[in-house]
Amino acid sequence: MAATTSDAGTRRDFLYVASGAMGAVGVAAVAWPLIDQMNPSAAALALGTSEIEIASIQSGQQIVFKHRGLPLFVRRRTPAEIASAKAVDVNSLPDPLARNAALPDNTPATDASRAVKPEWLVLIGVCTHLGCTPTVSAAQQPQGEYGGWLCHCHGSAYDTAGRIRKGPAPSNLAVPAYTFMSDTRIKVG
Amino acid sequence: MRLTKLSRNLAIALGLGLLASTAAMAAEGATARHHVKEVEFEFEGPFGTYDRGALQRGYQVYKEVCAACHSLSYIAFRNLADKGGPEFSEAQARALAAAVKVQAEPNDKGETTDDAGAPLTRPAVLADKLPSPFPNDNAARANNGGALPPDLSLIAKARMDGPHYVYSLLTGYDEKAPGSFHVPDGKYYNPYFEGWAIGMPKPLSNNGVTYSDGTKATIEQQAHDVVTFLSWTAEPKMEDRKRMGFGVLIFLLALAGILFAAYRRVWKDAH
Amino acid sequence: MSGPSTYNPKSGLEKWIDSRLPLPRLMHDTISTFPTPRNLNIWYTFGGILTFCLAVQIVTGIVLAMHYVASANLAFNSVEAIMRDVNYGWLIRYVHANGASMFFLAVYIHMFRGLYYGSYKAPRELIWIIGVLIYLLLMATAFFGYVLPWGQMSFWGATVITNMFSAVPVVGQAIATWLWGDFAVGDATLNRFFSLHYLLPFIIAGVVGLHIWALHVPGNNNPLGIDVKSPQDTVPFHPYYTVKDAFYLVCFVILFAGFVFFEPDFFGNPDNYQPANPLVTPPEIVPEWYLLPFYAMLRSIPDKLLGVIVMAGAIVTLVFIPWLDTSRVRSCRFRPLMKQFFWAFAVVCVILGYCGAQSVEATAFGVPLVWVARIATLYYFAYFWLIMPIIGLIETPKKLPPSIAQSVLGDSAVTSAE
Numbered sequence: 001m002a003a004t005t006s007d008a009g010t011r012r013d014f015l016y017v018a019s020g021a022m023g024a025v026g027v028a029a030v031a032w033p034l035i036d037q038m039n040p041s042a043a044a045l046a047l048g049t050s051e052i053e054i055a056s057i058q059s060g061q062q063i064v065f066k067h068r069g070l071p072l073f074v075r076r077r078t079p080a081e082i083a084s085a086k087a088v089d090v091n092s093l094p095d096p097l098a099r100n101a102a103l104p105d106n107t108p109a110t111d112a113s114r115a116v117k118p119e120w121l122v123l124i125g126v127c128t129h130l131g132c133t134p135t136v137s138a139a140q141q142p143q144g145e146y147g148g149w150l151c152h153c154h155g156s157a158y159d160t161a162g163r164i165r166k167g168p169a170p171s172n173l174a175v176p177a178y179t180f181m182s183d184t185r186i187k188v189g
Numbered sequence: 190m191r192l193t194k195l196s197r198n199l200a201i202a203l204g205l206g207l208l209a210s211t212a213a214m215a216a217e218g219a220t221a222r223h224h225v226k227e228v229e230f231e232f233e234g235p236f237g238t239y240d241r242g243a244l245q246r247g248y249q250v251y252k253e254v255c256a257a258c259h260s261l262s263y264i265a266f267r268n269l270a271d272k273g274g275p276e277f278s279e280a281q282a283r284a285l286a287a288a289v290k291v292q293a294e295p296n297d298k299g300e301t302t303d304d305a306g307a308p309l310t311r312p313a314v315l316a317d318k319l320p321s322p323f324p325n326d327n328a329a330r331a332n333n334g335g336a337l338p339p340d341l342s343l344i345a346k347a348r349m350d351g352p353h354y355v356y357s358l359l360t361g362y363d364e365k366a367p368g369s370f371h372v373p374d375g376k377y378y379n380p381y382f383e384g385w386a387i388g389m390p391k392p393l394s395n396n397g398v399t400y401s402d403g404t405k406a407t408i409e410q411q412a413h414d415v416v417t418f419l420s421w422t423a424e425p426k427m428e429d430r431k432r433m434g435f436g437v438l439i440f441l442l443a444l445a446g447i448l449f450a451a452y453r454r455v456w457k458d459a460h
Numbered sequence: 461m462s463g464p465s466t467y468n469p470k471s472g473l474e475k476w477i478d479s480r481l482p483l484p485r486l487m488h489d490t491i492s493t494f495p496t497p498r499n500l501n502i503w504y505t506f507g508g509i510l511t512f513c514l515a516v517q518i519v520t521g522i523v524l525a526m527h528y529v530a531s532a533n534l535a536f537n538s539v540e541a542i543m544r545d546v547n548y549g550w551l552i553r554y555v556h557a558n559g560a561s562m563f564f565l566a567v568y569i570h571m572f573r574g575l576y577y578g579s580y581k582a583p584r585e586l587i588w589i590i591g592v593l594i595y596l597l598l599m600a601t602a603f604f605g606y607v608l609p610w611g612q613m614s615f616w617g618a619t620v621i622t623n624m625f626s627a628v629p630v631v632g633q634a635i636a637t638w639l640w641g642d643f644a645v646g647d648a649t650l651n652r653f654f655s656l657h658y659l660l661p662f663i664i665a666g667v668v669g670l671h672i673w674a675l676h677v678p679g680n681n682n683p684l685g686i687d688v689k690s691p692q693d694t695v696p697f698h699p700y701y702t703v704k705d706a707f708y709l710v711c712f713v714i715l716f717a718g719f720v721f722f723e724p725d726f727f728g729n730p731d732n733y734q735p736a737n738p739l740v741t742p743p744e745i746v747p748e749w750y751l752l753p754f755y756a757m758l759r760s761i762p763d764k765l766l767g768v769i770v771m772a773g774a775i776v777t778l779v780f781i782p783w784l785d786t787s788r789v790r791s792c793r794f795r796p797l798m799k800q801f802f803w804a805f806a807v808v809c810v811i812l813g814y815c816g817a818q819s820v821e822a823t824a825f826g827v828p829l830v831w832v833a834r835i836a837t838l839y840y841f842a843y844f845w846l847i848m849p850i851i852g853l854i855e856t857p858k859k860l861p862p863s864i865a866q867s868v869l870g871d872s873a874v875t876s877a878e
Contacts, residue, residue, distance in 0.1 A: 015451035016699075019706070022444045029440075033548035037523055041545040046267045046316040053297050235722050263540050339734075343540075346725060347733035383743070423733070426543070426550040433551070434721025441714045448707040455703045459498060459695055 054120070055184035062136045064125060067188050071125035071133050072176070073149075074186070077160060082118045084147060085111040085161035093172075094164050100175040109172055114161040122178050122186065123162045127151040129169035134158060149173070223380040225353035226360065228413070232420055233352075238428050239421050244275035246400055247418025250411050253398050255341060258333060258389075260321035263342035264422050267315040273428035274421055279315075286313040291320045334375045336388030345416070345423035352420050357381040359412040362391040465489050490676055495694035496701050497682035499868050503573040504680065505708035506566050512709055513563040514668065518661050520556040521605075528608065530654035532647040535610035536735040554724040560602050561727040562716045564750035567595060575781075576802055578790030579681040585782035587674045590667060592778045597664045602748065604657035610650060611732030612742050618645045618653070620745060624758075627768040644738065684867055685791030686860055693864035744819060752816030753809050757840070759820065760833035770837065777844050784844055786852030794858040798851050805843045812836045 050067045054074055057063050062075040077085070090096050090108045098107040098114060107113045115121045125133050134149035134156070144150030144157035146165045151158075156167030163172040178188040231240040248269065251261065266286035269277045277285065290310035295301050302308055313320070323329035330337050345351035358381045366378040366385070376386035393408045400406050421427070467485040469475045478485055527546050529538040542549035571591070574580055580588035607618045622639050626632040641648030679688060688694055695701075719726055727749060731742045747755050754771050761767035792799045815833040822829045861867040 012451075012454050015447065015454055019444070019447050019451050019703075022440075022447060023706075026440065026444060033551055034519065034523055036547040037549060037552060038526065039547055041527075041541070041547065041549075042267075043265075043316075043541065043545040046265065049314070056297065263537075263544060268544075343733040347730050349730050351730065430550065430554075430721055430724070434717065437717050437721060438714065441710055441717060445707065445710040445714065448703065448710055452703045452707045455699050459700060 049187060049189040051181070051185065051187050053185055059119075060139060062138075064133075067124075067176070072188060073121070073123040073125040073136070073162075073173075075121045075123070075136065076119055077115075077121055081147060081160040082111070085114075085159060085163075088159065088161075088163070094166075095171040097172070098175070099172045101177040102175070109161070109163055111161045114163070114172075114175060116178075117180070120186075121160075121162060122175060122188070124174040124176055126174070127153065127156055127169055128164065128171045128173065129154055129156050129167070134173075222383050222385070223357070223361075225350045225381065226357040228353065228356055230352055230413070230417060230420070232417065232427065235431060235434075237431070239273070240417060241276055242402060242404070243414045243417040244421055245277065246402070246404060246411075247414035247416070247421075248275055249400065250393075250398055250415040251341070251418055254392050254411075255415065256319075256322060258322055258329070258338040259341045260323075260338075261319045261341050261422060262321060263318070263340075265316060265318045266313055268425065270315070271425065274425055275418070283315060286315055286317060289313045289320060291317050334388055338389070341419055341422065343423045345420040347423075351423065352416050354381065355419060356412050356416045358387075359393055359415070360408055466493050490672075490697075491702075492696065492698045494676065494697040495679065495688070495691065496697045497680055497688055497693060497864050498695045498700070499682050499684060499864050500680060500701065500704075501683055502708060503569065503576075504682075505705045506570040506573065507675075508705035509566045509709050509712050510563070510570060511668065512712075513559060513566055514661065514665060517556060517559050517563060518665070520552050520559065521658070521661065523552050524556055525658060528654075530608070530651050532610065532650055532736070535608060535650060539609045551720070554720045558716065558719045558724060558727060560605060561749065562712070562719070563598065564602070564748075566712070567598060568750070571595070572806060575805075576792045577681055577683055578685050578785065578787070578792070580782045581685075581785060581790050582782070583678045584675075584681060587671060587678075588782055589779055590671045590674060592775070594664060594667050594671060595778075596775060597660055597667065599751065601657060601660040601664065602750070604653040604660070606748060607650065607653045608657060609732060610736045612734045612736055612740075613729045613732040613746075615645060615736035615738065616741055616745050617747060618649065621747075622649075624768045624771075627765045629765065646738075681790060682864060683791060683793060684861060684864060685789060685794070686864065689863050690865065692869075746817060749813065749817070752814075753812035753840075754816075756812040756814075756816035756833040757837045759816070760830050760837055774837075774840060777841065781844060781848070784848045786849045787855065787857065788852075789857040789860065794860055795851075795855055796858065797855045798847075801843060801847050801851065804839070808836045808839045808843075812840065 047068065050065065050072070052065050052072075052074065054063075054076075057074060057076045059076050060078045060081070062073055065072040065074065088111075090110055093109055096109050097105070098109045100107060100113055102116075103113055111118070127134050129151065130153060132151050132153035134151040135143045136149055137143035137147050137160075144166075146157050146159035148158040148160045148162060148165075150156070151167070151169065154168050156169035157165050158169075158173055159165050161172075162175070164170070176188050178186050181187050231237055231243070251259075255261075266282055266289075269275050269285060270279045270282040289312070291313045293301075293309040293311040296309060300309065323332060326337055339347075344355060348354045358379060361379050361381040362377065364378070364380055366372055366380075370378070370385060372378045372386055376388060377390055378385060379387045393411045395408055396406050397408075398406050398411060404410060424430075465485055465488075467478070467482075467488040469478045469484070474484060477483070524542065527538060527542045527549065529535060539553070542553050544550075546552075574588065574591070603617070603621060607614045622636055622645065625639060626636040628635060637643065639649070640646065641652060679694075682688075729746060731744075734742075746752075754774060757774055758767045758771045761770050787795060787798065789795055792802050812833060815829045815836065818829050820830070824832060861870075
């Protein structure tokens with residue numbers, strides 16, 4: 001039953017390899033839909049933009065909104081907070097980049113490139129270390145050494161422009177793309 | 190002997206096939222409704238695709254006629270720009286959405302209605318589902334003489350012979366009821382409807398809509414267009430499905446061919 | 461046939477593993493070198509095809525469960541979200557839904573093959589009984605699965621099937637209520653059915669392991685129904701049957717793909733694209749096609765309890781087949797009389813399926829189908845409880861070939877006779 005000449009053997013080997021290879025291609029093709037189904041669905045992708053009314057936010061106060069399932073910080077900064085943020089030398093920062101979705105990637109982290117209107121700071125409230133939500137600093141309840149935010153999970157301290165100053169977080173809090181629809185209303189995403 | 194064996198194998202395969210297909214026939218049973226009209230749609234058959242023009246016109250018919258009573262709750266405005274669907278441009282879909290008011294989220298004071306008690310609304314965006322004409326089923330019944338206008342998203346799959354059924358129903362109002370059949374008050378005669386008496390008045394009329402692409406809006410044309418549209422809402426991935434199907438079948442046939450060669454080769458000496 | 465192992469570990473690593481967990485040895489002995497009768501035909505490839513079906517259902521099912529919501533309010537919507545918004549969700553769901561039908565198609569071919577070639581006879585009784593258990597688990601799983609989309613057929617199918625338990629005297633209603641977790645099929649029912657639908661396939665996989673284990677003790681039966689007598693009668697499973705199974709599997713997948721991509725709703729019921737409505741029963745309640753023969757039996761009996769007993773009895777009967785068949789010959793190839801009754805039985809099963817799909821008042825050629833179903837049900841039971849034992853005793857089988865090898869390889873006279 002196994003009387004194969006070497007020629008027949010070669011042909012048989014070829015057929016084995018060919019069917020094996022095609023089978024592997026088939027399995028790989030089937031794998032993709034099974035993997036891709038876990039990516040965000042069309043419905044999740046469509047929920048892009050949020051419109052937010054900001055008139056009620058007092059100076060020195062922050063309100064947290066939910067945007068794409070994440071906390072969105074909108075902080076109305078006091079003149080002192082703005083001044084302290086502007087006074088920092090960008091080159092001395094742990095992360096000198098603006099991290100602003102509306103600006104090119106290599107923009108330096110000046111206060112002007114972090115906040116379109118100095119009074120309003122809009123940030124994705126996700127610590128760049130491991131994703132906790134940092135606590136905001138306020139006059140009556142200071143958090144961290146830099147007057148901005150402190151992440152209680154692992155001690156990352158951010159300044160009043162949301163830039164990382166101390167702790168394990170590698171980069172500044174992200175600024176999402178947003179536009180002012182009026183003086184009191186912004187559209188995020 | 191070989192031949193009888195083969196025929197026997199065929200018989201068993203046929204038998205099982207028959208068993209399977211009886212399920213499909215089951216729902217026909219002893220229904221009173223007339224057989225659906227024989228019409229052809231572009232999307233039928235293994236090569237069929239949706240006619241874009243018909244889909245766009247069909248959306249217009251839905252919006253201007255059907256939407257007065259029927260919801261289309263599984264369709265979002267973004268879907269109108271989907272590939273394999275009506276394929277409006279994104280800007281067009283955005284504009285279609287913006288022209289429609291949907292229930293707004295509670296405002297900053299937590300109110301859901303304005304001072305007059307009317308629900309707060311805002312222009313729809315792409316992510317919004319098409320709004321329903323009635324806030325709930327009871328309101329829908331109350332406004333339609335007790336009959337509930339069904340959601341149309343899946344109607345083309347939720348009825349036997351769906352597209353043909355909907356087409357026949359929409360174009361079936363002009364037939365005369367047999368003398369013996371009494372049409373109850375508030376109902377209309379339509380022999381394609383189960384029980385022949387339907388709560389929906391004749392929805393389509395000649396030139397009831399004005400098509401922007403110049404197509405003549407006969408009842409048949411409107412029915413054809415809206416049926417195409419509703420077939421897409423029921424099966425929005427049909428074009429993807431058929432296209433992928435051909436790729437898969439070609440691949441499988443090639444794989445079967447090479448495996449058959451390997452099989453014959455391996456067994457050559459064993460028989 | 462499970463003789464001494466021929467596994468010979470070569471590398472140091474293989475030896476190291478073999479002395480600790482001899483899994484490679486097991487694979488080698490059960491897949492590579494397993495001696496398999498050399499005359500297995502196309503109908504013997506369905507075991508492999510069924511393993512494939514189970515794997516497909518488990519994989520696609522796990523994926524669907526990532527998106528499905530088992531709640532009476534959200535189940536239907538979540539299925540539509542899978543069909544519309546989840547990446548490739550439509551593909552995965554259609555594979556899963558059609559996969560159930562393909563699974564049963566393969567199961568029925570596999571079972572009829574076993575019946576025809578007498579694969580249930582000694583020493584393979586346990587393989588058969590475990591197989592019947594798998595069939596039962598499969599029906600339960602399919603039933604639970606059909607409820608999950610929460611369409612009209614899901615809801616009313618669940619209502620009708622669970623109400624069968626209320627036929628049990630005294631405690632019946634309590635059992636039904638216990639199954640529902642409510643006073644009717646509802647949210648609680650849907651949640652537990654989802655849980656069980658997810659659980660049972662893994663139990664099936666375990667029982668399939670027993671089925672294959674039991675098979676590997678005596679080895680495969682074969683179309684001649686005679687025992688393997690010498691190594692001449694067999695070929696190693698690999699490559700002979702791996703390549704043959706692979707070829708027929710791909711043919712089967714072509715059929716499968718044809719349904720998934722071009723007629724995905726062929727086996728479905730339009731009513732199930734309407735959300736469940738506890739206030740309106742659809743005019744025609746029909747189970748999935750693979751349950752139709754049993755449904756026909758149930759409906760043909762005018763008494764509630766008796767109907768349920770008959771239907772359950774139709775499946776329980778299968779367990780006793782190994783002892784009801786009194787013939788000393790396995791394969792119907794050599795049983796001219798039994799062969800006729802077997803094909804009549806196959807036709808009867810199709811007729812029962814047809815009757816189950818028709819409305820209660822339907823007739824064929826002026827005969828009420830309920831009477832056709834009654835006679836068919838009678839034949840179904842008679843086939844196992846009367847025909848099988850009696851024919852086995854009175855029939856004179858044809859002369860069996862001396863060996864598999866001689867039948868396949870021997871003189872051409874033997875070959876052409878088959």
